[in-house]
Amino acid sequence: MTGIDALLANPPAWKSRRIGLVTNHAACTADFRPARQALLAEGFHITRLFSPEQGLETTGEDGKEMPDGTDRLTGLPVTSLYGGKLAPDPHDLADIDIVLFDIPDIGCRFYTYLWTMTHVMEACAAQGKHLVIADRPNPLSGIMALAEGPELNERHCSSFIGRWNIPIRHSCTSGELAGYFQAAYIRNNTLLLDVIPCKSWRRTMFHPDWSQSFVPTSPAIPCFASALLYPGLGLLEATNISEGRGTATPFRVAGAPWMDGPRIAGMVNDVRPDGVYARPVHFVPAEGKYQGQKCSGVMLHVSDRAVFRPVRLGWLLIRLIHQIHPGHFAWAPYPTFVNPGGARHLDLLTGLKNAEPLVADAGIGDIAKYTDAGDWQAKIAPYLLY
Incomplete structure (x- = not known):
């Protein structure tokens, strides 16, 4: 039972107060009703x-x-937190008593929903608003031994795809991270924060262990397999290798017109990374890199998610492709609204200053060292809820 289902099952005293809901269409109840619609139906005054x-x-x-x-489903006004501002301003919160946050995360530091939560936390602290987070399970499990770094260099690499120092794969829920952020980063700890925990979720559970149907969290994360591979194949955004955007299998394939897919697949499999197999494929992206061009590449099949380490796989792929295709491989900018020039994208993804030579030239034995999560397990331990 997710936090939103627990909230609906046991409505709080504040449900009749004025509520601002931070959400998106991926936030559903257990029976796949949009959370915002279900809350309104139960009398929550959003x-x-x-x-x-x-x-x-x-x-x-x-x-x-x-x-x-304006939301076509409910008729409510919608304020974008990825437009003119990244946080609610005082005017937005002036006529709101409670801010309720319910957005599914996928357990990866550079997936931005997590950082929207931090901006909302800071705004609520500054404006004296009560923030309630309806927690959701981490689809990549909460197994702390599977957390993967690098940790983030805040001085040189803080951005909207990684503001604060946590590993790339953090193995936490949003509610757990909120508790940690409140203690570590909210000035004077002035935030009134409550987390509605999930019920019956265990840290060893991956998304297929509690639901057979994955609700797409964004256009490029349409299924659980994409979410599981994303912390590693997301690193390809900083290269001229297609990460599968514009195909039916985003973040499950990697390739380019010049790439020798069968050779790269064979080299990946020779290394025998835990829990994954590479298969040579061809694909034609409908958008993004190499739009309309036939790409040779690999498709990754996770055979054992309990041991699979996606960040290590991403580093390995880049290293091998750089090694085999030095004349074709290149680093690339990745322009976004929050980074218009797209500069230093690999630094921002990995959290490492001057990351390009580290990733491209890392020896096979070095990859585990570079992707170590450091003392994360000890730091987050007091804030774990499950």
């Missing part, structure tokens, strides 16, 4: 919606500025 990157309907292009609007 007066305004706030939406993150990709907009309320989760259909916006990656990194594209989203406008304010």
Whole structure:
């Protein structure tokens, strides 16, 4: 039972107060009703919606500025938190008593919904508003031994795809991270925060262990397999290798017109990374890199999610492709609304200053060292809820 289902089953005393709901269309109840619609049906007095990157309907292009609007499902006004501002301003919160946050995350530091939550936390602290987070399970499990770094260098690499120092794969829920952020980053700890926990979720559970149907969280994360591979194949955004955007299998394939897919697949499998197999494929992206061009590449099949480490796989792929195709491989900018020039994208993804030579030239034995999560397990332990 997710936090939103627990909230609906046991309505709080504040449900009749003026509520601002931070949400998107991926936030559903257990029976797949949009959370905002279910809350209204149960008498929650929602007066305004706030939406993150990709907009309320989760259909916006990656990194594209989203406008304010009106929700076609409920008729409520929608304030974008990926447009003219990243946080609610005092005017937005003036006629709101409670801010309720309910957005599914996928357990990866550079997935931006998490950082929208931090901006909302700061705004609520500054404006003296009560923030309630309806928690949701981490689809990649809460197994702390599977957390993967690098940790983030805040001095040189803080951005909207990683504001604060946590590993790339953090193995936490949003509610757990909120508790940690409140203690570590909210000035004077002035935030009134409550977390509605999930019920019956165990840290060893992955998304297929509690639901057979994955609700797409954004256009490029249409299924659980994409979410599981994203912390590693997301690193390809900083290269001229297609990460599968514009195909039916985003973040499950990697390739380019010049790439020797069969050779790369064989080299990946020779290394025998835990829990994954590479298969040579061809694909033609309908958008993004190499739009309309036939790409040779690999498709990754996770055979054992309990041992699979996606960040290590991403580093390995880049290293091998760089090694085999030095004349074709290149680093590339990744322009977004919050980083218009797209500069230093690999630094911002990895959290490492001057990351390009580290990733491209890392020896096979070095990859585990570079992707270590450091002392994360000890730091987050006091804030774990499950």
